[in-house]
Amino acid sequence: MKKPMNWSKISLIIAAVLLAAIPFVSDSRTWLILLTQIFIFSILAMSYDVLLGYAGMVSFGHAMFFGIGAYTTAVLLDRFEPTLLVFSLSIAAGMLIAGIISFFVGLLTLRLKDHFFAMLTLALSGLFLVLAEKWRSVTNGNDGFTFSAPDVFRDRAVFYLTVLALLVVVYFALRRFTNSPLGRVLIAVRENEQRTKALGYRTLAYKVIASVVAGVTASLAGSLYVVSLRFVNTSVMAMDVTLDALLMTIIGGVGTLIGPIIGAGIIELAQHYLSDLAGEYPLFERWIIFFGILYILAVIFFPTGIAGFFKSLFSRRRRPEADAPPLEPAKPEVPR
């Protein structure tokens, strides 16, 4: 059966191509750095949304996976030659470590219900923050350390294009993941875990998979983040990272992948421009307040955020069941 032309896919590819053209038509360094930052946080926010929007779990420990990627890349680039090979290997190593840790963290925490899950992830990421602060021989604690990035990234445009390419890859990979039968089971877990269990799915296993996917992706974001700064300190493990991801995901749109990208764009741009305004109007120094209020309003009135709002506008014209096939009962497992 031939699929109809996928409209959203095409418009996204056009957007990506337009973004890729920016460094060739403009030479504003500020813009390149700002957009790079937006892409990196988009990856982080998308990874958070796999947990929050698809599996329906609020984790307060996402910073630990971001931090793992950040420290792995920073330490490896610092100890070995700052080459592209070490950079790539450090990203892979970070993702591997984050994958292993998120697997065990998932096994430990995902049995617990909402509140307890949130608190246990908070505690575990607190432990990682303490570890980063105290393990001074590797992390240099709160002071952090600087390191050199691979030479090719000295040209900001190259790094910009690399991050953009990775964002596109991550987006389509996660899109594939969430649209797969596995992703549909996760959505079913979010909607009604008891019923999914009753259909014969081992929900814990599915949730652990989601947690690993989210952890690995967050680690990639962390690796890119420190390379963009050429500096790392304990702030990459701090609660603020989780809060940023949460704000971006909620405001942009939970349960969509484009939402977190929109959210990351809005928050990073606003942070940039509102802190400029702060010079004239001191109230804008506290720009986060506006987002806090926006966030609260979004939770109450627009639980699906900006992306969900537009999606519901468009999908009114389509039959709603078209994009969500019903979940089939699991194939029975033969007991051993």
Next chain:
Amino acid sequence: MDLFVNLLVNGLATGMLIFLLASGLTLIFGLMDVLNFAHGGLFAWGAFASVWFYTATGSFFGAIAGAILTGIILGLITEKLIITPVYGNHIQQILITLGFMLVLTEMLKVVFGPNQLAAATPEWLNGSWVFGDIIIIKYRIFIIAVGIAVFTVIQFILRRTKIGLIVRAGVINKEMVQALGIDIKRLFLFVFIAGAALAALGGALFAPYSGVIYAEMGLEFAILAFIVVVIGGMGSFPGSLLAAILVGLAGSFMAYYVPALSLAVNMLLMAAVLIFRPQGLFTAKG
């Protein structure tokens, strides 16, 4: 010996402050299944309000009364605007109370400025008693005394009055209490405001104890309070006192003997309790 006594008094005083924060949290959770992540914000507001009222009125009791009043007003706002709209949806509750925490913290910086403030100890609580080589700071004893007094009063209300009976019954089975014709929403509002007032009182007492207050301290203490609530058992009032003392003492002794592990110990304790005994060490009983 003097070291031991000092660490003991220190730990008990910190424990009592955490208890003031955690006791409200645990009752709110036990009664309504609401875990208020904004509770630490109320604590911080209590601290800032007390410093403001202390400068304004010049009286320590004026400062405490002002802080409690602030706590009551903020508690009312939180319950009506933040908790009620998402009642029954756990995920939304966690998200929205965390967002409100952010707003409360930033509002503090708008109102009182972004820098940390100095907090003075009132004259009559300043100084210390000296017994041989043991030096006991008066203010710490004062905090412990207030903590015990608050515990006694609330325990009396819970055990001996009708409203306490209803609260205890609500913690065990709220559907049944509702079926018996009691407006549990109103009861919840009452408990929530009481919890907010206790958190603000805790903040007010903390201000002179630490000497400086800053907006982010809300989240720091809230994490300790969550640990206490988990260890003590969600909904258990005496459990929250015992767990708070445990966490306070562990913090004070570890900070002296193994400083690298002082925060980690409490986190590990909570992780262990959540994994092996999720209902907490002490469960709510009738």
